[in-house]
Amino acid sequence: MALDALGFIFALGQTYGFGEYRQDVAAKGPPVVIAAFDTREEAESWLQNHPEPPHHANILIAGQYFLTADDPDINHRAILRDPAFAHYLKEMIQEGLPAPMATFNTLEEANTWLQSQPEPPRQVFVTIAGEYHLAVYHYRIKLRALYPISMAARSAQEGEAADGV
Numbered sequence: 001m002a003l004d005a006l007g008f009i010f011a012l013g014q015t016y017g018f019g020e021y022r023q024d025v026a027a028k029g030p031p032v033v034i035a036a037f038d039t040r041e042e043a044e045s046w047l048q049n050h051p052e053p054p055h056h057a058n059i060l061i062a063g064q065y066f067l068t069a070d071d072p073d074i075n076h077r078a079i080l081r082d083p084a085f086a087h088y089l090k091e092m093i094q095e096g097l098p099a100p101m102a103t104f105n106t107l108e109e110a111n112t113w114l115q116s117q118p119e120p121p122r123q124v125f126v127t128i129a130g131e132y133h134l135a136v137y138h139y140r141i142k143l144r145a146l147y148p149i150s151m152a153a154r155s156a157q158e159g160e161a162a163d164g165v
Helices: 002-011 015-026 040-049 084-095 107-116 150-162
Strands: 033-037 058-061 064-071 076-081 102-104 123-128 131-138 143-148
Touching (some): 002 015, 033 040, 040 058, 040 064, 040 076, 064 084, 084 150, 102 107, 107 123, 107 131, 107 143, 123 143, 143 150
Parallel strands (some): 102 123
Antiparallel strands (some): 058 064, 064 076, 123 131, 131 143
C-alpha cells in the first residue's frame, strides 16, 4: 500500500507537495489546510461546485478549522467543524509554551509584522496585549494567520457543549 501511495504521489506530480508536507510534519506544524474562505456560504459554494471535491481535507472559514466530506455514492458533500487545531494548540500548551518571538500592543501591529516578513515563519509564538498567539504560515495556500492560544480552550468548550458534555 505504501508503494501505491508513493506511485500516486509521483504519477500526479506531487513530489514537491509531499516534501513540503514531510517538512511540516517534522516541524510539528499545525494541520495543513487546502483553502480559506471568509464565510461558510463561500466554502459551501466552493465545495458544491468543485469538480473533484476533497474528502477529509482541512479548510479555514473565518479563521476556524473545518473538514470537508464527500460521499459520491449518495452524492453528498458537507463541511464539518474540525477540532484538530484546538487539539493541536492544547498539546502545545501541555508541552509548555516557548518565549514569544515578538511582542505587540495590538492585533494590527502583529498583523503588519507578520505580513511584512519576507520569509514567513511556519509557526512562531508572539504576544499581543499580553495574550499568547500562534503566528502561522499556511504554505499550501500562501496565507499568514494569527491564532489566539485561548482558541484551544474556547474550541474545547464548544465541542463539549455540542457533544452534550
